[in-house]
Amino acid sequence: MNPADALPSQDFIRTIIREDLKENRIKGRVHTRFPPEPNGYLHIGHAKSICLNFGIAAEFGGLCNLRFDDTNPIKEEEEFVESIKEDVRWLGFDWEDRLYYASDYFDRLYEYALKLIRKGKAYVDDLTPDQIREYRGTLTEPGRESPCRSRSVEENLDLFERMRSGEFEDGTRVLRAKIDMSSPNLNMRDPVMYRVLHAHHHRTGARWCIYPMYDFTHGQSDSIEGITHSLCTLEFEDHRPLYDWFIKELEIFAPRQIEFARLNLSYTVMSKRKLMELVEGGHVTGWDDPRMPTISGMRRRGYTPESIRNFCERIGVAKRESTVDMGLLEYSVREDLNKRARRVMAVLRPLRVIIDNYPEDRVEYLEAENNPEDPGMGSRTLPFSRELFIERDDFREDPPRKFFRLAPGREVRLKHAYYIRCEQVVKDEQTGEVTELHCTYDPETRGGWSEDGRKVRGTLHWVSAPHSIGAQVRLYDHLFLRPDPEGDRDGSDFKDHLNPRSLETLTTCRVEPGLREARPEVSFQFLRLGYFCVDSVDSSPQKPVFNRTVTLRDTWAKLEKKQKRPQQKGKGKKAV
């Protein structure tokens, strides 16, 4: 049985491939490719394409190549090819020995161009860029033919060779396909195939001073590699007739191009240009800033490859343009991390608690499970002493309705430890700020359980003050305030919608001692708070830094919000 038949994926692309297979159009072979241009870092939108291409190949028992479409030496850099390779690998995909570059095909592409010239299907044009634009016509008016269009094959051959040998300045001559200047599809109005560019290429160096255009490269590259299905985004839909024309005139293998909608995500931007602008404008710390939707940023933030792959599967593939709710991405990480992250305790905004009836110099080691979802992950031991820290948010002098946490006279459970009761609140005389709490503990409740069936609604996380270690914690929020920051309908720039509080840095956090050994890319659940991981760039054993990947679902926060804004008209949709 075909493995794909067992899978539920019903998107239109897989349906087409299944039909191609059934009707034997492709001789049972499925071959795809992921073709990035090495001019920036990969983002979650690329992940969709990577999962699609590699995923389909795997499902249909086929292959998927990694190919860099590096036809523009001015924009492309080695740094980007390295980061792209790393990201694809990290996502869990393997191109084995099939790593290619469009620049590998420069010689062949040159031969292809010669072939079209000899067939009278291509010519060298002397028009300036401005003139070419003028001659192209408009959306509603046909274009005009260039005076150079009727040059002889011999002259074209000679001129093209002289373009190649460096006789002409940049921008002075191009090679064009001779198709139809009155086509309603602008891509067919004698598109440029080659331009003169005296630029150093990251792979071919100074060997060439003419470079093929993407449109004259991509389809042929796919053809050369025997790609059966060229999956690309919607904007290339009306380039398809051009690619088909080249393939037909060149008489080479014809891949089938299928276009799908690119991914958009709420509260962020996805275009390389905009991401680049954020980096260069210093709005983020780099391509791998944990707030960026880049693969490297997400990796640093604590996202797992599995969660990204699951997300890509969940969003599906279709032709309609859409914007996926960021909440779905967050759901995907939580789902994955819930199963695999070790639970630990960390106090982000510490409030000192003194257990008055606990012996001054005593230290107990309490057992704590590492993950209630997976007993196989074992347990660890936690120091408990007379002085503790709890979260400031977990104490309210004047508790609102349904607040189950600590308050004067109230009893709560300290996770894995004891029940404690708040006996006294100490405040700063000047500011009125609560500085510490005096509590008593019930020795009969060791482990956080009492025989008498006493009801204790609240369970708090805590750390032992003398044993805990200091840490910095970075809390991230949406990079943008608006679900659709690109919407510049009102003339605003997308950067006007940056969230000024997308990063909150907490420097006085206290975490349990075991976290000293934490390594990057290993996630923890800070109990009751969220998922966190060590920052791969700024953390050190002396000064640990943690990134918050995502919060836990917080029904109390939701409830409290609702209590504060009781009556609301309709769905409360605000006109942002």
Added chain:
RNA sequence: UGGGGUGUCGUCAAGUGGUAAGACACGGGCCUUUGGAGCCCGCAUUCGGAGGUUCGAAUCCUCCCACCCCAGCCA
């Protein structure tokens, strides 16, 4: 007002003539030593609109409307 696409729940998305899957979100309940997780229930009489064909239409036909892409020697 040229060409190419797309319109199904708040957001994604199945469905391809037989009477609207699923996921997230949302609402309610159960459970709980994370107000986490888990579990249960609810959530489009309707598929951009209007006509038509048909016993029967989201699916076929006609017209209309809305939105996206294309005038780089970018990809």
